[in-house]
Amino acid sequence: MLKIKNLHCNINSIPVLKGLNLTINPGEVHAIMGPNGSGKSTLASIIAGNENYEITQGSINFSNNDLLDFSPEERSHLGIFLSFQYPVEIPGVSVSNFIKTAVNEHKKINNSKELTSTELLKLMKSNLKLLDMDPSFLSRSMNDGFSGGEKKRNEIFQLAMLQPKLSILDEIDSGLDIDALRVVAAGVNKLRSDSNSFIIITHYQRLLNYISPDFVHVLNDGKIVKSGDAKLALELEEKGYDGL
Amino acid sequence: MEKKDEKKIIAEITEQSYKYGFVSKLDSDTIDKGLNEDTIKLISQKKGEPEWMLEKRLNAFKLLKTMKPPNWANLKFDEIDLQNIIYYSAPKKKASLKSLDEADPELLKTLNKLGISIEEQKRLTGVAVDVVIDSVSVSTSFKEKLSELGIIFCSISEAIKKYPELVKKYIGTVVPPKDNFFAALNSAVFSDGSFCFIPKGVKCPMELSTYFRINEAGTGQFERTLIIAEENSFVSYLEGCTAPQRDENQLHAAIVELIALDSAEIKYSTVQNWYPGDKDGKGGVYNFVTKRGIAHKKAKISWTQVETGSSITWKYPSCILKGDDSIGEFFSIAVTNNYQQADTGTKMIHLGNRTKSTIISKGISAGNSNSSYRGLVQINRQAKNSRNFSQCDSLLMGNKCGAHTFPYIKVRNKSSVVEHEATTSKIGEDQLFYCNQRGIGNEESIALIVNGYCKDILQKLPMEFAIEAKKLLEITLEDSVG
Numbered sequence: 001m002l003k004i005k006n007l008h009c010n011i012n013s014i015p016v017l018k019g020l021n022l023t024i025n026p027g028e029v030h031a032i033m034g035p036n037g038s039g040k041s042t043l044a045s046i047i048a049g050n051e052n053y054e055i056t057q058g059s060i061n062f063s064n065n066d067l068l069d070f071s072p073e074e075r076s077h078l079g080i081f082l083s084f085q086y087p088v089e090i091p092g093v094s095v096s097n098f099i100k101t102a103v104n105e106h107k108k109i110n111n112s113k114e115l116t117s118t119e120l121l122k123l124m125k126s127n128l129k130l131l132d133m134d135p136s137f138l139s140r141s142m143n144d145g146f147s148g149g150e151k152k153r154n155e156i157f158q159l160a161m162l163q164p165k166l167s168i169l170d171e172i173d174s175g176l177d178i179d180a181l182r183v184v185a186a187g188v189n190k191l192r193s194d195s196n197s198f199i200i201i202t203h204y205q206r207l208l209n210y211i212s213p214d215f216v217h218v219l220n221d222g223k224i225v226k227s228g229d230a231k232l233a234l235e236l237e238e239k240g241y242d243g244l
Numbered sequence: 245m246e247k248k249d250e251k252k253i254i255a256e257i258t259e260q261s262y263k264y265g266f267v268s269k270l271d272s273d274t275i276d277k278g279l280n281e282d283t284i285k286l287i288s289q290k291k292g293e294p295e296w297m298l299e300k301r302l303n304a305f306k307l308l309k310t311m312k313p314p315n316w317a318n319l320k321f322d323e324i325d326l327q328n329i330i331y332y333s334a335p336k337k338k339a340s341l342k343s344l345d346e347a348d349p350e351l352l353k354t355l356n357k358l359g360i361s362i363e364e365q366k367r368l369t370g371v372a373v374d375v376v377i378d379s380v381s382v383s384t385s386f387k388e389k390l391s392e393l394g395i396i397f398c399s400i401s402e403a404i405k406k407y408p409e410l411v412k413k414y415i416g417t418v419v420p421p422k423d424n425f426f427a428a429l430n431s432a433v434f435s436d437g438s439f440c441f442i443p444k445g446v447k448c449p450m451e452l453s454t455y456f457r458i459n460e461a462g463t464g465q466f467e468r469t470l471i472i473a474e475e476n477s478f479v480s481y482l483e484g485c486t487a488p489q490r491d492e493n494q495l496h497a498a499i500v501e502l503i504a505l506d507s508a509e510i511k512y513s514t515v516q517n518w519y520p521g522d523k524d525g526k527g528g529v530y531n532f533v534t535k536r537g538i539a540h541k542k543a544k545i546s547w548t549q550v551e552t553g554s555s556i557t558w559k560y561p562s563c564i565l566k567g568d569d570s571i572g573e574f575f576s577i578a579v580t581n582n583y584q585q586a587d588t589g590t591k592m593i594h595l596g597n598r599t600k601s602t603i604i605s606k607g608i609s610a611g612n613s614n615s616s617y618r619g620l621v622q623i624n625r626q627a628k629n630s631r632n633f634s635q636c637d638s639l640l641m642g643n644k645c646g647a648h649t650f651p652y653i654k655v656r657n658k659s660s661v662v663e664h665e666a667t668t669s670k671i672g673e674d675q676l677f678y679c680n681q682r683g684i685g686n687e688e689s690i691a692l693i694v695n696g697y698c699k700d701i702l703q704k705l706p707m708e709f710a711i712e713a714k715k716l717l718e719i720t721l722e723d724s725v726g
Contacts, residue, residue, distance in 0.1 A: 048677075049680070049681070052673075072681050073681075073683050073684060073685050075681075076680070076681055076682055081681075082681050084681075087678070088672070090675060090678070090679075090693060091696055091697065092695070092698070092700070093692055093695070093696035097692075101684055101688060101692060102682040102683050102684055105684050105688065158682065
């Protein structure tokens, strides 16, 4: 599904990724861990199409498309979803209006019928339940005045609504208390399937107690330096990155 | 699958041409260019006005000759040559029409092109529409229904003839000719406009609406609107504008006067979309408007405006809160693009005790445009326990536009409270990227963000108008991205 080959990139002429390789198959959950500044969030941004990064070498292939040729919204239409580490606020735009616009843009691109307000509301309500959220949430402004936990739930809520093929969760656990973490993780687990894949970027092994990954990769200095299964995360918890 | 960046988005926004740029071929009755006493006499004569009205006009003209255009606004434009303007133009088939069937078919076509189907509006919204095309009211609807309630809604010319006592009593009392240069000009040469009278205790059951439209090339339009709401009455009045594309600048200097007697409420909403000039800033309407209302005891005046057009906007809808416990409100969205300039805001003059005012202003600047908020909150010594809340927000798109805020606050007693908040923000790359990531293209994203930003104000507009205003905002910023 996703094939990243020898990816190099710069931000403001400073190299951040230095030859990264990663392959993800349908249904797999990959965790990416690594110290601060190792390039984890950069990787997420690049897959989503953030143009502040200059790709100097390498390729990203997604479902037989050369992803680097696609704009951010086209990548979204292809089925890529990024759960942001810091979701932005859009004052005055309600969650329901935002989601409605997003969902219907996807429908338009795929030549399927746009959902009516009633159909959407039904879908929204069932997904809210999944994340233990109150329906009043729908009429609030996007991320405006949201707590850290609410912002993260809102990200997963959108994920549930858009049903992407590849979801990248960038530090979904930061700023979450343990109860919220459980709810969010449970939500993600319900959305897992044989055809959907996830990239989970995190600092802490704790999240992986709730969402068990098929693979764990350690990113350091712009490259994947070690890969393994879920046990690798436990090892990291014990020894730290320096212990590798 | 091209890559898009913010710079490109902004560049392309500025390249959108005006959608309503067309000239309709109405058979017009036009007088020669130029301004002197004879011009004024001719206007008055053509309108069949009584002597007292002509006198008022001539007095205003005398004042005008001693005055100069104001130059304190944050606006740059060439001097206006008053001698190079046509002061009167009326569709030939004028006078009282009972139904639309009697109207000029060309005129109806124009309205349809604008999407303003009167029939549709009447049927769907229950709005009584008094259409002013080039100065003369051509059709007035729902008049009969309104008259059952004692409400008068007609052109100002008709009112001068039919209700001279009312007009005489109130015209020029809120905006006297000496108020400013453009007020004097309007008072001398005003061509037509609307008159509205709501008697004691009557709540006007429908939104009263007038569409203004400059139509004759080179014709300045000088509307005069007078709204009187007697004790305990209520009226909601809508004014909307679109104008055809022009090469030369068109001068527009209107006066709107509102009088809200004890416990009356007037809600005045405007959507202004005069031709803003092309993408190089050529042409476009100069809009110098004096709008002011006076609120007596416990009365309320509320101005809501969406300003998307004109190459120059100079406009400060104001409230004189004369009576105790009176309330003034001003809600404004001003969008400037290309080389448009807007200097707009409000004045809240608190004279009565416990008077309250609220100001919410949202400016959006794109392209090379400049937008200024200029507001005065004045609380006089005797206006004890008065309050004002002001919020002025500016949203910038790109790096070439400007937003400025000039709040003037004068408080002359210690029991009153004034609050002022101001923010300036930019449509951020991060906001756009966030929307893009969810599959929403740049154009849609900008519309979404801008509509969100303006939501508080759009909500103040009557429903049908809010939809139209939202559309206008989108049109203004449409085609902005490829």
